[in-house]
Amino acid sequence: MNKVTDELLRLISDYDGSFDGAYNIREDGQCDSRRSTEHIRIESKITEPGIDIYISAEAQNETVFIPACVSHSGVDDLVYNDFHIEAGANVTIVAGCGVHNDGHEDSMHNGIHRFFLGKDSYVLYKEKHIGTGDGSGARRINPVTDAYLEEGAVLEMDTVQLSGVDTTDRKTTATLGARARFIVRERLMTDDVETAETDFTVTLDGPDSGVDLVSRSVARGTSRQHYRSTIIGNNRCTGHSECDAILSEQGTVTALPALEANHIDAQLVHEAAIGKIAGEQILKLRTLGLTEEQAEERIIEGFLK
């Protein structure tokens, strides 16, 4: 791999020169390197770019790394990655993406990830996105996540984008069977003229299924964010979504939450709050000795932690 990819990997995943476990490193649209393990098998797709990741029931507390990096200008990467998780497996999937652009042409990564979680399996999915480089070409990352959870499966999704991505269009859908749980923690910060679209659709089909979706974001500069979420309750289920956004400078945020209850025992809740940092919060931290700027940074850091 090249030096830029090496640096990006350190930013988006737990890379310290090597990975401990199964991995597939994608660099500029090609497979750079790959390793399967006894319980996690990674294979190339035949008909489209991307890989299939097969995680056996014997995989317990194991980790698989699927990072993708774009290291120069003018790359338009599209990849389809499918995760097949057997019943009872327990894994962490780290799938960050970094786009570096020092040139004038746009660079883009479109990652379409599908998750098929077997009965009572557990997945922690960590996704960190970052843009680097000072070229005039845009850095774009458009992740699509489709998840299908069988009875009793749990998917925890921890998704972060904190800097350098000019545009992002993030689409996540999930369909849940009986007793399945989907937990999402999204943290997003945009600055300058960046834009971010984020769209969640969760369908609660199984009895006693549930989703807890929390999105926290900060819009700085003249950046724009659009948040949409739809929770559909087709059975006895619980759904909670929370969208909190902090506005700074001229940043703007729109939030369009929707709840659709199609069953008498569907309990769906949405909370949304958008606004600047409360003056009282700044004041309190200033009485502790922080400057106004330090107070604002500390509040944002905590908010997105």
Next chain:
Amino acid sequence: MLKLEHLSWNLPTGEEIIKDIDLTIPDNKLVVVTGPNGGGKTTTAKLIAGIVTPDSGRILLDGEDITDCDITQRARKGIAFAFQQPVRFKGLTVRDLLELASGQPLPEETLCDYLGNVGLCAGEYMDREMNASLSGGEIKRIEIATALARRAKLSIFDEPEAGIDLWSFSRLVDTFEELRERHNGTLLIISHQERILSNADEIVVVSDGTIRQAGPREEILPTLLSDAMTVRCPMGGRKHE
């Protein structure tokens, strides 16, 4: 030593809230500011902390004129402030706030000391977010703990008793007493509580934007208690006895 000289502050409408106050607060004493609601106690405290800027007069801390210092500068010079109505923070934990207040990472036993002073168990609270999951009373006690964690030259507490339960209040009074006995900086407490007034070295009575009385507890408290016994019913009834 803190000195307020001819301090005045008006509302933007011109209404006088603080009227030409002169006050000297000696070092390492427990000074209680009391008086009727709306009399100017909190505004006086905010003027000292730099949260409100005076229209005229001077504030001197150890002889240095700090009138033009902002909130941050005054905090760094050794003034701590516990708000009457504390604010919540999404994302900041109790530990985060106490460490910010103290200016350094804190071991668990120190967190335990600060939170124990306000009747909270560190193990249960230190990693909790300062958000709506905490009750008003809990937030209030944490606010007081952050002021204690500053270990400041001058610590100002605005009605620390408001919103906290009897047991926590009792623990808090003990804490103030311990701090006073250790002569660990000056405590300026705005309060209406007789138990706090009874522990004061000095009492200042603020009413209608002016200082009505100021002096040692032995002089002021008997007068205050006597006045309280003879206060006129606000509906115009007979005096209580």
